[in-house]
Amino acid sequence: MKEPGAILLVACYELGHQPLTVAWPAAFLERAGYSPAVVDVSVDPLDAERVARAKLVAISVPMHTALRLGVVVAERVRAINPGCHIAFYGLYATLNADHLLSGVGDSVMSGEIESALVRLVQRLEAGAVGRTRDAPVAPTLEKLPFPVPSRAKLPILKRYAQLERDGGLELAGHVEASRGCKHLCRHCPIPPVYGGRFFVVPLEVLLADVRQQVAAGATHITFGDPDFLNGPGHALAVTQAVHAEFPGLTFDFTAKVEHLLRHRERLPELARQGCAFIVTAAESLSDTVLAHLDKGHTRADIETALDAVRSAGITLRPTWVPFTPWTTRDDYRELLDFVEAHQLVDAIDPVQYSIRLLVPPGSLLLDGPALRPFLGPLVRDQFHYRWTHPDPGMEALHAGVSAAVAAAAAQREDAAITFDRVWALAGRAAGAEHQSFPAPAAGRKRAPRLTEPWFC
Helix, strand or coil, X not given: XXXXXXXXXXXXXXXXXCCHHHHHHHHXXXXXXXXXXXXXXXXXXXXXXXXXXXXXXXXXXXXXXXXXXXXXXXXXXXXXXXXXXXXXXXXXXHHCHHHHHCCCCCEEECECCHHHHHHHHHXXXXXXXXXXXXXXXXXXXXXXXXXXXXXXXXXXXXXXCEEEECCEEEEEEEECCEXXXXXXXXXXXXXXXXXXXXXXXXXXXXXXXXXXXXXXXXXXXXXXXXXXXXXXXXXXXXXXXXHXXXXXXXXXXXXXHHHHHHCHHHHHHHHHCCEEEEEEEEECCCHHHHHHHCCCCCHHHHHHHHHHHHHCCCEEEEEECCECCCCCHHHHHHHHHHHHHCCCHHHCCHHHHHCECCCCCCCHHXXXXXXXHHEEEEEHHHCEEEECCCCHHHHHHXXXXXXXXXXXXXXXXXXXXXXXXXHHHHHXXXXXXXXXXXXXXXXXXXXXXECCCCXX
């Protein structure tokens, strides 16, 4: 297993970022004396010759899209190299262990997987496991001795999502200051794996990772933590250290609404250190929906957080799950009203207006009664439970909005024009006359954003 190429790490999709879910396992394996090959099939084709040489192909599946792509990759790997061991790792691996292990997978692992992956390689090397499928295992939750992520074999930053700001594009890096999350939002895939735990990355490791991406041309860094403010002391130490070393570097992060409110006095400091925007999972303006999702905030909290972030000079980019079994037509129109009234059209990627609640195996939503009246069967090969809205009109609206935003994205349509299309669809669904908005000004100043719109 120590010969180059005997281990192949495969990234499928990581929100348009250079894949940290491959860079970190590669670093752990290299520290243990191995020489893994890496490929990111979101930007490069799968190399059949490289697959044929592999004894282990480990496929990263940190999100639903990556899992669906990863299964296709695994099927091709199995056809090319029937004898190799195929492992799936990441949030969606153990959630879908039964299906993966009954199909193309031999092993699954999730959580803090890197040391477990090294142990799997050592077992394969010793002949202790081959094509025989491993039994499903619980997520690995252990504090790891992190090395600096190994990025040298990955595609260059220019091939990934960039920062769009002031009419220009800038290279963007991607790091994590922590992994996991201490919260238990019921619709999120993280709680079933991490169970309310999170693990911080040592400051010196994170700084070294920032350095190598700045050296590669990055002028902006995304902190990809599920919630950057889970450990506020650590987060603020990170931003202070990064800003001290790279005063011109800007950054963005993701944080819950309740954390933005709890630490609002820190927002001006974050702005001075270079925070360009903050992503927050607002999800809905309906307090009923928010309660079912156990989000820990209300509509009033969203408005307060928006004011606080803007007052600090930072752009807030809320994300939404506008289609749930509990969302009404009036709720949907109210969301659009809110976006327009608060001048958020340019801060929200139109795909957000089409997001439908995803219920994967293991979801905490399956434990309570709220979803039960609408729940259908598990669609095994699509890795989610089907649910049906009690209002057929909402199902039709979802189909219409999804088609409209997909077509608009393919044409790189102005977000304001797409918003107007969605507004019209929502109005027709409610039986209201369409009110057109003024044509967007071509030279208007837009909020900073990453060019990859799939925040969800």
